[in-house]
Amino acid sequence: MSDALILVALLLVAATATAAVAQRDPARQALVLSVLGVFLAVLFTVLQAPDVGLSQLAVGAALTPLLIMLSVRKIRRRRRDRDGAR
Amino acid sequence: MNGWILAATVELGGGGAAALWGVTTGPTARRVVAQNLTTAALCPALLLLAQGYGRPAYVDLALLLALLGPVGTLVFARLLHEDLEGRRPSAWGLTYAVAGVGAAVVIALCAVTGPGRAMVKLLVIGALLIGGNLIASRALSGGFRGVLGG
Numbered sequence: 001m002s003d004a005l006i007l008v009a010l011l012l013v014a015a016t017a018t019a020a021v022a023q024r025d026p027a028r029q030a031l032v033l034s035v036l037g038v039f040l041a042v043l044f045t046v047l048q049a050p051d052v053g054l055s056q057l058a059v060g061a062a063l064t065p066l067l068i069m070l071s072v073r074k075i076r077r078r079r080r081d082r083d084g085a086r
Numbered sequence: 087m088n089g090w091i092l093a094a095t096v097e098l099g100g101g102g103a104a105a106l107w108g109v110t111t112g113p114t115a116r117r118v119v120a121q122n123l124t125t126a127a128l129c130p131a132l133l134l135l136a137q138g139y140g141r142p143a144y145v146d147l148a149l150l151l152a153l154l155g156p157v158g159t160l161v162f163a164r165l166l167h168e169d170l171e172g173r174r175p176s177a178w179g180l181t182y183a184v185a186g187v188g189a190a191v192v193i194a195l196c197a198v199t200g201p202g203r204a205m206v207k208l209l210v211i212g213a214l215l216i217g218g219n220l221i222a223s224r225a226l227s228g229g230f231r232g233v234l235g236g
Binding site: 002004005008009012015016019022023025027028030031032034035038039041042045046048050053054057058061062065066069070072073 | 091094095098099102103105106109110114117118120121124125128131132135139141143144146147150151154155157158161162165166169
């Protein structure tokens with residue numbers, strides 16, 4: 001019966017990963033990615049690998065979105081500056 | 087398979103599916119709210135899993151999620167403030183409902199654990215979860231000028 005839990009976690013991870021690829025806007029992609037990080041951590045816990053889940057949680061929930069959002073902001077700013085200079 | 091794991095499965099399936107739907111559709115403002123609610127929905131599931139597997143060490147995952155989830159949401163609130171301006175996204179009914187579920191799970195686990203260090207840890211996780219979630223929701227709905235002012 002524990003298979004049901006693994007199945008639910010796997011389905012959630014697969015659906016979220018597909019959704020992350022399908023998004024067009026990088027900011028929205030970062031949002032879906034942070035949710036995907038949490039789901040992956042739960043999947044690792046269900047598969048009895050909580051150490052991997054811990055590092056996945058630290059990287060996926062806060063670090064990856066921060067990096068992506070910082071780069072998105074920098075690119076937007078640079079583009080705005082260039083448009084303003086014209 | 088025991089009752090705890092069954093409850094965790096229900097929580098994971100229901101909360102996860104709702105979060106996935108919320109974060110992939112609609113305007114950006116609503117997506118950020120859904121991302122915030124993911125933390126609050128899945129942290130109790132992790133607690134239930136730790137109890138279901140009979141491994142208290144798994145509680146650390148829930149502790150880390152309760153700490154880092156609101157941090158992630160605050161990152162989005164700070165860096166997406168252009169998209170959020172004028173919208174002030176909030177879903178207070180849902181926020182309090184999810185916080186209530188988290189509190190119920192923590193109280194149930196405390197009743198099973200009994201007094202001791204483990205119970206203190208559970209209470210800390212519950213306080214972090216609910217407090218962090220309320221702070222993040224408030225930041226998203228424009229409660230803190232410093233956060234959205236960017």
